Amino acid sequence: MQNIQHYIAQNKDRFINELFELLKIPSISADSAFSQDVINTAEMVKKSLKEAGCDIVEICETDGYPIVYGEKTIDENLPTVLVYGHYDVQPPDPMDLWNSPPFEPVIKETSRHPDGAIFARGACDDKGQFYMHVKAVEFMIKTDQLPCNVKFMIEGEEEVGSKSLSAFVAGNQAKLANDIILISDTGMIANDVPSITTGLRGLSYVEVEMTGPNRDLHSGLYGGAVANPINVLSKMIASLHDENNHITIPGFYDKVEELTAEERGEMAKAPFSLEDYQMALDIESVYGEKGYTTNERNSIRPTLDVNGIWGGYIGEGAKTVIASKAYAKISMRLVPHQDWQEITRLFTEHFENIAPKGVKVKVTPHHGGQGYVTPIDTIGYRAASRAYETTFGKKPIPQRSGGSIPIVSLFEKELGSKTILMGFGLDSDAIHSPNEHFGIWNYLKGIETIPHFYHFFTEMSS
Amino acid sequence: MQNIQHYIAQNKDRFINELFELLKIPSISADSAFSQDVINTAEMVKKSLKEAGCDIVEICETDGYPIVYGEKTIDENLPTVLVYGHYDVQPPDPMDLWNSPPFEPVIKETSRHPDGAIFARGACDDKGQFYMHVKAVEFMIKTDQLPCNVKFMIEGEEEVGSKSLSAFVAGNQAKLANDIILISDTGMIANDVPSITTGLRGLSYVEVEMTGPNRDLHSGLYGGAVANPINVLSKMIASLHDENNHITIPGFYDKVEELTAEERGEMAKAPFSLEDYQMALDIESVYGEKGYTTNERNSIRPTLDVNGIWGGYIGEGAKTVIASKAYAKISMRLVPHQDWQEITRLFTEHFENIAPKGVKVKVTPHHGGQGYVTPIDTIGYRAASRAYETTFGKKPIPQRSGGSIPIVSLFEKELGSKTILMGFGLDSDAIHSPNEHFGIWNYLKGIETIPHFYHFFTEMSS
Numbered sequence: 025m026q027n028i029q030h031y032i033a034q035n036k037d038r039f040i041n042e043l044f045e046l047l048k049i050p051s052i053s054a055d056s057a058f059s060q061d062v063i064n065t066a067e068m069v070k071k072s073l074k075e076a077g078c079d080i081v082e083i084c085e086t087d088g089y090p091i092v093y094g095e096k097t098i099d100e101n102l103p104t105v106l107v108y109g110h111y112d113v114q115p116p117d118p119m120d121l122w123n124s125p126p127f128e129p130v131i132k133e134t135s136r137h138p139d140g141a142i143f144a145r146g147a148c149d150d151k152g153q154f155y156m157h158v159k160a161v162e163f164m165i166k167t168d169q170l171p172c173n174v175k176f177m178i179e180g181e182e183e184v185g186s187k188s189l190s191a192f193v194a195g196n197q198a199k200l201a202n203d204i205i206l207i208s209d210t211g212m213i214a215n216d217v218p219s220i221t222t223g224l225r226g227l228s229y230v231e232v233e234m235t236g237p238n239r240d241l242h243s244g245l246y247g248g249a250v251a252n253p254i255n256v257l258s259k260m261i262a263s264l265h266d267e268n269n270h271i272t273i274p275g276f277y278d279k280v281e282e283l284t285a286e287e288r289g290e291m292a293k294a295p296f297s298l299e300d301y302q303m304a305l306d307i308e309s310v311y312g313e314k315g316y317t318t319n320e321r322n323s324i325r326p327t328l329d330v331n332g333i334w335g336g337y338i339g340e341g342a343k344t345v346i347a348s349k350a351y352a353k354i355s356m357r358l359v360p361h362q363d364w365q366e367i368t369r370l371f372t373e374h375f376e377n378i379a380p381k382g383v384k385v386k387v388t389p390h391h392g393g394q395g396y397v398t399p400i401d402t403i404g405y406r407a408a409s410r411a412y413e414t415t416f417g418k419k420p421i422p423q424r425s426g427g428s429i430p431i432v433s434l435f436e437k438e439l440g441s442k443t444i445l446m447g448f449g450l451d452s453d454a455i456h457s458p459n460e461h462f463g464i465w466n467y468l469k470g471i472e473t474i475p476h477f478y479h480f481f482t483e484m485s486s
Numbered sequence: 487m488q489n490i491q492h493y494i495a496q497n498k499d500r501f502i503n504e505l506f507e508l509l510k511i512p513s514i515s516a517d518s519a520f521s522q523d524v525i526n527t528a529e530m531v532k533k534s535l536k537e538a539g540c541d542i543v544e545i546c547e548t549d550g551y552p553i554v555y556g557e558k559t560i561d562e563n564l565p566t567v568l569v570y571g572h573y574d575v576q577p578p579d580p581m582d583l584w585n586s587p588p589f590e591p592v593i594k595e596t597s598r599h600p601d602g603a604i605f606a607r608g609a610c611d612d613k614g615q616f617y618m619h620v621k622a623v624e625f626m627i628k629t630d631q632l633p634c635n636v637k638f639m640i641e642g643e644e645e646v647g648s649k650s651l652s653a654f655v656a657g658n659q660a661k662l663a664n665d666i667i668l669i670s671d672t673g674m675i676a677n678d679v680p681s682i683t684t685g686l687r688g689l690s691y692v693e694v695e696m697t698g699p700n701r702d703l704h705s706g707l708y709g710g711a712v713a714n715p716i717n718v719l720s721k722m723i724a725s726l727h728d729e730n731n732h733i734t735i736p737g738f739y740d741k742v743e744e745l746t747a748e749e750r751g752e753m754a755k756a757p758f759s760l761e762d763y764q765m766a767l768d769i770e771s772v773y774g775e776k777g778y779t780t781n782e783r784n785s786i787r788p789t790l791d792v793n794g795i796w797g798g799y800i801g802e803g804a805k806t807v808i809a810s811k812a813y814a815k816i817s818m819r820l821v822p823h824q825d826w827q828e829i830t831r832l833f834t835e836h837f838e839n840i841a842p843k844g845v846k847v848k849v850t851p852h853h854g855g856q857g858y859v860t861p862i863d864t865i866g867y868r869a870a871s872r873a874y875e876t877t878f879g880k881k882p883i884p885q886r887s888g889g890s891i892p893i894v895s896l897f898e899k900e901l902g903s904k905t906i907l908m909g910f911g912l913d914s915d916a917i918h919s920p921n922e923h924f925g926i927w928n929y930l931k932g933i934e935t936i937p938h939f940y941h942f943f944t945e946m947s948s
Contacts (some may be wrong), residue, residue, distance in 0.1 A: 053803075054801070054802060054803030054804060054805060055801060055802055055803065056802065114805055114807075115799065115801060115803075115805055117799070117801065118702070121701070121702070121810075183805075184803055184804060185804070211707075225706060227706075227806070229804045229806070231804075236769065237767040237768070237769055238767055238768035238769075239583070239767075239916060239919050239920065239921075240580070240583070240918065240919040240920060241767075241918070241919060242889065242917050242918040242919070243789075243791050243793055243817055243819070243918075244687060244689075244784075244819055244887070244888045244889030244890050245673075245784060245887070245888050245889055245913055245917075246784055246888070247784060247789040247791045247817075247819045247888060248774050248775060248783040248784055248787055248788075248789030248791070248819065248888070249772060249773075249774050249780045249781075249783040249784040249888075250767060250769060250772055250773055250774070251769070251771075251772075251773035252791045252792060254723075254791075254792040254793075254794075254795050254814075255723065255724075255727070255791065255792050257720070258719070258720040258721075258723040258724045258792065258795070259720075259723075259724040259727075261716075261717065261720040261721075261724075262717075262720045262721040262723075262724035262725070263724070265717070265721075305699040305700055305701075305703075305712060306699070306700035307698065307699055307700075307712060307713070307844050307845075308843050308844060309713075309843035309844045310711055310712060310713075310844065311711075311712055311713035311842065311843070311844040312710050312711050312712070313710060318711045319711075321710040321711040322706075322707060322708055322709060322710055322711040325710055326710075327705075327709040327710030329705050329709045329710070329714045329716075329717065329808055330714060330716040330717050330720065330797075330798065331705055331716075331798050331799055331804070331805060331806060331807050331808070331809075332716075332797065332798035332799040332800045332805070332807075332809070333716050333720070333795055333796065333797050333798060333800070333812065334795065334796045334797075334800040335792075335794065335795050335796075336792065336793050336794035336795060336815070337577065337579070337793055337794040337815060338794045338795070338796040338813070338815075339516065339517060339577055339579065340516060340517055340518065341515075341516030341517065341577075341646055341852070342516060342645075342646060342647065342691045342693075342793070342815060342817070342852040342853065343516060343576055343577055343645075343793060343794070343815070343918070344689070344691070344793060344817055344890075344918060345576075345793050345794075345918050345919070346791055346793070347793075347794070348583075350795065351800070352716075353798070353799060353800075353804060353805070355705055355709075355804070355806055357705070357706055357709045357710065380773065381770050381771035381773070382769050382770060382771045382772065382773040383769075390803070390804040391804065425706070425707070426706045426707050426708070426709060426710070426711075427704065427706030427707055428706050428806075451707055454701065455704055455707075456702065456703070456704040456705075456805070456806060456807050457701050457702040457703060457704070457807070458701065458702065459701075
């Protein structure tokens with residue numbers, strides 16, 4: 025498949041410009057103010073699949089944002105690849121930390137991306153990464169080299185828990201039938217250290233509301249005499265970890281799989297410099313669960329983090345007030361075998377139990393999903409491994425990621441097929457952060473690698 | 487002085503309308519967006535003092551907001567009363583909890599105010615209360631009954647720590663020379679239980695900034711591996727109180743005066759219903775320092791409260807982010823003998839000490855002031871007591887307040903005179919809260935009572 029490189033060289037500018045158009049729409053699924061933008065983005069994705077050569081292209085309505093479906097069937101007897109991605113993005117705030125507007129993509133060089141990177145919200149997560157598949161399929165169709173059938177399912181609610189996807193998948197098993205699922209929504213270790221994600225963490229995301237007195241109070245007249253919801257919330261959050269940073273929720277670790285020394289040894293082989301890690305984040309020291317390395321803490325161990333907290337007076341200057349209410353958004357990353365709904369229940373019961381008299385607690389689950397581990401002895405994994413080897417010149421390393429893509433376990437359950445996570449982003453691409461970006465090199469490398477997967481997978485399947 | 491009641495009956499509507507005009511201007515000193523409104527309010531106060539009959543009226547510029555000065559001298563040999571008040575107000579947020587716009591005053595009846603109360607930010611704190619003095623002086627001047635000299639000093643920075651006042655007072659000792667200072671910026675126990683505030687708490691108000699990683703991070707990829715500034719801030723705030731709700735800052739209690747059993751017995755005599763208190767706040771239980779009653783906790787004991795906290799994603803929906811920064815506004819109420827600057831230093835040192843590796847801490851003092859206790863055997867107190875007795879028909883109870891009016895101790899230091907705190911508001915007037923209000927009855931009762939103070943004070947002084 026030599027001429028993929030030639031095709032990329034000829035169409036490089038168009039590939040980038042098309043992605044720019046997609047990145048210009050603020051498809052923020054978490055904020056209803058942007059709902060029309062999310063819907064407009066679905067339309068643009070539909071158009072792009074049509075132009076890539078899909079025969080069937082549909083906007084599938086759901087209770088939430090639509091799912092864009094595309095299909096190119098060349099022979100019922102050949103294998104079918106299902107590509108999943110999402111066209112919605114995270115909220116861009118804090119806005120003031122962006123060096124350029126989040127929805128006005130620009131190309132800038134970085135130390136890790138000497139060939140330049142596209143800076144924009146969604147550049148890497150996930151518009152840039154799912155669009156690699158659209159362009160790779162375009163190449164195979166236009167050059168009559170598509171070796172099997174392909175289906176696309178691009179959703180618009182991934183950043184808010186894929187609320188509508190499970191019903192859609194369960195209701196369309198025939199339509200979505202496939203032999204392997206491809207997702208590019210993760211990262212790799214480095215441009216010269218290709219890796220394939222073989223594990224994901226689950227997620228339970230809740231919001232807590234703490235109510236003390238029925239109104240804001242003057243801190244002079246009431247200070248010290250009533251429970252201050254912010255002080256109490258801080259105390260309760262603090263109590264969720266012990267002195268070794270173990271999570272204190274009863275039953276939280278019951279189903280956590282402990283890796284063998286051998287497995288941990290394998291993990292430890294992945295190149296990692298604590299010094300570089302700390303320098304990149306400008307921190308004096310890492311911090312986390314006692315007895316585990318940094319790479320273990322963010323992949324094979326469950327965690328609990330406050331993602332947002334607010335209460336009382338947060339404006340300029342000073343206000344001597346005791347707030348009536350305080351709030352926090354708390355998420356827990358889970359490992360395989362931990363059931364996110366059970367964990368959500370355990371958290372809720374525990375949090376309500378530890379609330380002192382004098383405050384009322386309300387816990388509202390936002391969303392969640394199960395963790396996932398994929399075997400590396402499947403045709404899918406081996407085909408992916410060979411594809412990387414072909415384009416990177418070296419074997420990819422299997423890697424457990426700390427992130428969550430809840431739908432992966434959903435797919436296995438509903439469609440009975442495995443998922444290959446071919447991520448081409450880097451951890452330093454600042455996804456979910458200001459100045460998110462995606463390397464031009466990585467974008468094009470993805471487009472180059474994907475057709476090889478189709479080739480090897482079809483070959484090995486026959 | 488019978489005809490004060492007659493004068494009030496004749497001018498009641500005008501007294502209320504004039505106060506409404508003052509309340510309509512959002513003189514929020516904490517928010518620079520309202521600076522022109524604060525300045526316009528000073529102009530209106532100046533005009534009102536002129537119309538009340540002051541001979542000298544000036545806007546005195548400072549490094550911050552101006553101080554309005556007024557004076558009516560009838561005889562150098564007679565005593566002089568200095569009236570202090572403030573025309574700035576607290577920020578009104580949370581706006582959505584107001585039943586009517588904070589700067590569009592309306593009169594509504596309440597269970598405690600059957601004759602109606604004026605609802606507006608500043609109605610009680612302190613526009614309504616300092617304006618009682620303007621109207622009381624107007625009465626005495628217009629009816630040729632002013633028995634002594636009077637001076638007004640109305641500032642515009644009380645809600646942000648009276649930043650410019652100390653320099654002004656220190657630089658104008660002759661101009662501000664007086665025999666007694668009158669302030670109505672506190673409350674009384676109930677309309678049928680008059681009280682005079684004899685003690686105030688000091689204040690130290692700081693803002694803390696916690697920095698973890700140098701940018702917001704994806705909580706999946708980094709969760710559990712780096713110090714989360716919000717989790718750490720919660721932990722540090724929680725550690726500031728022990729299991730008995732004693733404050734844990736080393737040296738914090740060193741200078742705290744412990745009251746005798748006798749003094750505490752006297753305090754306990756003030757009418758108080760824990761049941762009503764809890765019901766009014768809709769709380770199942772009070773909460774505070776072990777070994778002290780509610781009335782002790784909010785008056786004779788120092789406290790530490792978080793007045794505001796924020797960090798991470800606080801918008802709609804969910805965002806799986808580990809914030810780079812988290813913030814809190816923290817205030818400590820202090821009792822007499824605790825020095826606010828020393829406490830601020832102790833807090834800062836302690837807070838920096840307990841920060842774990844992996845985060846950076848910045849503590850910024852906002853403002854502060856000393857506590858104060860006034861004796862009850864002075865001419866000033868006895869004159870005030872008789873004035874209340876005349877208009878309420880019963881002796882007022884001396885009461886320690888939990889609030890802070892830092893300038894009271896400043897006045898004693900710089901001007902060598904005592905202060906009488908004649909507050910006519912009620913704790914239920916929701917100052918610093920949404921739906922702040924001030925009873926019409928209380929407003930007029932203040933105007934009625936104040937002239938009697940002038941009469942008795944002059945009489946006793948001769």
